[in-house]
Amino acid sequence: DSGVTQTPKHLITATGQRVTLRCSPRSGDLSVYWYQQSLDQGLQFLIQYYNGEERAKGNILERFSAQQFPDLHSELNLSSLELGDSALYFCASSGGDSVMGANVLTFGAGSRLTVL
């Protein structure tokens, strides 16, 4: 167990629907990252939050949004789902004052989304 908890583990839904993925970071970590992993694109950075505030955006579609709550858990909202959104979605957290602490990511087990 990495300490990063993601729910749900698996999700099957239809095109046009909306889903919410949830992540609880490792205890003490202030940063949360969301990544999308698909077979042909590898691990793609979507968005980062630090202590409740958006810190950086990657290749995140406008149909996707995220937030980090005061208790530091985060949610990734995916709307108007398309077939191509089927992928593994990983949450990762990092923390600590050292450079290594900030750079090393601890990943959750992922949420597998299937859009039919």
Add this chain to the structure above:
Amino acid sequence: QKEVEQDPGPLSVPEGAIVSLNCTYSNSAFQYFMWYRQYSRKGPELLMYTYSSGNKEDGRFTAQVDKSSKYISLFIRDSQPSDSATYLCAMSSFYNNNDMRFGAGTRLTVKP
């Protein structure tokens, strides 16, 4: 051209072989280099962490960074079937990790 290039494999070796995994990159600002291991249906887990150029050894694993060539390597000695996984290189330039980039991952199978 992708910022980080990594041969996806698959790579299959016999048990006990020395494995060499590599990544090239284009952003000369990258200073922090990581290797993550991802088992099937699991999240990536950190294997090695290095800063700037040089070598770092941890048990059967050695990470090498050649910044002049923009080339990093991971060597696995005496490979074991339990090493069968996908290996992802990752790199970033800043303290706050905003720009971390991952390679596509190389799938490795070690056959008994």
